[in-house]
Amino acid sequence: MATDLTVELVAVRHGITAWNLERRYQGQRDIPLLFPDAEAGLLALREALANEHFDAIYSSDLDRCQQTLKWAEAAREGVPLALEPRLRELNFGEYEGKVYDELKDLPHYRAWIDSVGELQIPGGESAAQLRERLDAWLYDLAGNARANDHKKILAVTHGGVIRELRRRFETIHFWDSTVLQAQGRRWQLIYQKDEQGKGGWQCSSSSAVPALVNATP
Structure with a gap:
């Protein structure tokens, strides 16, 4: 395997919205942040990123x-x-705007829950x-990073996207991969090509953003 590229990727989830507090599926609805509830988390995120310089920034096009x-x-x-747009939340279709109690008795919802979100x-x-649209984004990210010498990249996105990235890079279970609003993950990534010339990202380390107070260096 040939090492082609190394990148630090910081992915953070948007701040709190009213639908977060109401536990409604937001999906791709363009729900704004809720103030003053969102402010504390956003200020903590600002402080955590204050001394960081990013070579490129990607953001979901949704307003939050x-x-x-x-x-x-x-x-x-x-x-x-x-x-x-490829960094948008999962499209929850008929579930968007609904809460668990409104969906729990629907057979297709129960099947979706039992499939761990795969259906x-x-x-x-x-x-x-x-995953398919994230694969396409990650492929383009590698090309842009290589062409423009991007070493450190920020992505502002959604809980479902970070969950999928954690499953990919940290190989942890679906239910263990949640991040809170205005928080995220930092990954040290290596882009490698195999003998057939096919490329893919491998993760060498991961950590929380903002960093955990008692985290081991």
Whole structure:
């Protein structure tokens, strides 16, 4: 395996919304942040990223992620910013705007829960479809990083996206991969090509963002 590229990727989830507090499936609905409830988390994220310089920034094009990026003050003059639809949350289709009690007796919802999110949601996406668009984004990320010498990249996205990235890079179970609003993960990634020339990302380390107070160096 030939090492082609090394990148530090920081992925953070948007801040709190009203639907987060109401435990409604948001999916790709363009729900804004809720103030003042979101402020404490956003300020903590701003502090955590204050001394970091990113070579490129990607953000879901949904408003709650763009608001989070603005509050985090991570963007700097001259740093390329791409609004990226492929970083949107899973499309929850018919479940969007609903809470568990409204769905729990529906057979297709029970089947989706039992499948650990793998089945396609009526009117929405399956986990495989989410992974497919993330694969495409990660492939383009590698090409852009190589062409422009990007070493450190920020992505502002959604809980479901980070869950899938954690399953990929940290090989942990679906139910153990949740991150809270205005928090995220930091991964040291290596892009490698096999003998057939096919490339893929491998993770050498991961940590929480903001860093845990008692984390081991």
